[in-house]
Amino acid sequence: MSLADMLYSLTPSPPLLIGLVLVISLAESLALVGLLVPGVVLITTAASLAGHQDIALAWLIGAAFVGAVLGDSISFTLGFKHREQVTRRWPLSQHPEWLERGARFFKRYGVWSVFIGRFVGPVRPVIPLVAGMMRMPPNTFIWANISSAAIWAPAYLLPGYVLGRTWQHHFNLPPGIEAALLTLAAITVVLAVIFSWGRQQASRHGRLYRAIVVSIRRVPLLRRPWLAMSQTGDVPLASMLLLVLALGSLSGWTLLVISHQEPLIMDLFVQNLFVSLHSDSMYTLGNIFARIGDLLGIFVIVLPWGLWLLMAKRWDALLHIGGAFAGVAVLNIIGKGVFGRARPDTPDYLMGSFSYPSAHTSTAVVLCGLAAAFIAAELPRQKRFWAYWIALAFALPMALSRLMVGVHWFSDLVGGALLGLVVCALTLLHWQQQPRATLRPCPWPLLLLASLVLLSARVILLPPV
Known part of the structure; x- marks a missing residue:
């Protein structure tokens, strides 16, 4: 098998691409997850692959629409039914400013915040959650959710789709190279997210740090060295883990x-x-x-x-x-x-x-x-x-x-x-x-x-x- 054939075999099938668009749209709109997932980059890449395979645009827009509506609906339900529990869970327990920013946006724009917020990056994954916590009427939220998703889906998909339709002609790339680009980009993003999240968890206020402290205090052999290191301040656990892993x-x-x-x-x-x-x-x-x-x-x-x-x-x-x-x-x-x-x-x-x-x-x-x-x-x-x-x-x-x-x-x-x-x-x-x-x-x-x-x-x- 030639290298070009191998690359072509890596290209996702049309049903899988449509499913990916739905999942990415869902994650992009889901409470807090959208802050961690580079949804715009991923959905543009998936749309480019779909455009290169000439997949029917209606199916892609439909998948993005369904994912966006589901993501906002789940976020609204979490805020409406589990308000107190959500604020005590990570990452909101460590980042209360995210909710404060969303609450200010909601108070400023009221009913229109759900519609407008879908297109505003910093508050997009938080606004449906805040709307639920603020007890926005469900019927009002449903109409704002559906109408904004109907505009958002084609607006976010079409640039990538057009890029995919013209990709091969302008760059003369071997078949399947788009999948390679997607894979390399995904690996880079995943590693960066893991490193960023891991370092935060290894800091004094992170769960990993607290879990290790509890475990070490139960082992007499390790308790004294840990206390000795702690006398000068925080134990540099993040740097230790980085050294071991690297x-x-x-x-x-x-x-x-x-x-x-x-x-x-x-x-x-x-x-x-x-x-x-x-x-x-x-x-x-x-x-x-x-x-x-x-x-x-x-x-x-x-x-x-x-x-x-x-x-x-x-x-x-x-x-x-x-x-x-x-x-x-x-x-x-x-x-x-x-x-x-x-x-x-x-x-x-x-x-x-x-x-x-x-x-x-x-x-x-x-x-x-x-x-x-x-x-x-x-x-x-x-x-x-x-x-x-x-x-x-x-x-x-x-x-x-x-x-x-x-x-x-x-x-x-x-x-x-x-x-x-x-x-x-x-x-x-x-x-x-x-x-x-x-x-x-x-x-x-x-x-x-x-x-x-x-x-x-x-x-x-x-x-x-």
Whole structure:
């Protein structure tokens, strides 16, 4: 079976696609679940696949309509019949501001809030729940629910459907490549959600943290070490779990890579995907991100912040950050030398350099991961997850740039990301051994501007390193 045939076999069947549209629409409209599920991205992708297969548009719109109506109806019923229980359950027990925002919206727009709220992202999954809790008349809610879903379903489906109908003609992709894009996007989103949710649960206010505390207190052998660690504040459980998971995953992944003389099947699969998407603009964009993520690019990004830490005499933060970058650089050099994996393509400026792990990826993960951790520590607990999502948004294109320019395999990027997470976890564990003074006040607008100016000069004036 050729690679194109294999990709084509991965494309969901028409009944399955219609079912997916219904489930995604239901999840997008369901109370609180819609805040965690990237419904717009998923439904656009599913509609694109359906358009490529020329599935009848009426079936898709009908499925989206039914899912939207069911999701809002379930949310309304939960709020109407189980008001007190819902507010005491996770995640509303930890994020009461979600309900407060929905309640303000409901009070402002009244009956129209259900209709309008379906099209307003931040309140969409909360408004039906709030409407039920506010005892909105069921008949009024039903009409608002049905009428808004009748408009919402085609409005959200049609752009993706049109994209699917024209996808093959404009990009000349092999059959089934849309399914590959959907799979890669889904894996990225799922991993990001798991990491964000897991870190929150491992914090002092999370369920995982409380469950571990209860368990350890019942074991005399573990109780004393835990109390000793707790004397300086919160036990850095999230960093410990990150180290264990990242180190174990890195070890297993490295064994998988070195056990194959040739590239992995997924490496060839992803390489074929990027070759299919190749264009001059993509190659230029890849080179820009490659320059941002190389040694000189990272240096100019960090330089203003390092100078500020130096002038502020925050030697502890400066040494930890510098040690993290030095550590990941040394580990990359050792890894490339030990494994000696050949690159898919080796331009002149990379002659003599090996492929595994990806230094660009590991360094980007260290930069974005540590920045997110330090920023999150200064934010209210309810807003900390934003720091990690923004860090992911910056690190991901720097890693993918290596695939755009064709100098790494996909498995190199995975290994580099895991290595970066190991270094982040080790750095944070050492940092969290004792209480630290806040890094505020920080002139972050000035420092950010300085980093952007230096980075622009690096990208425009100097060749890749």
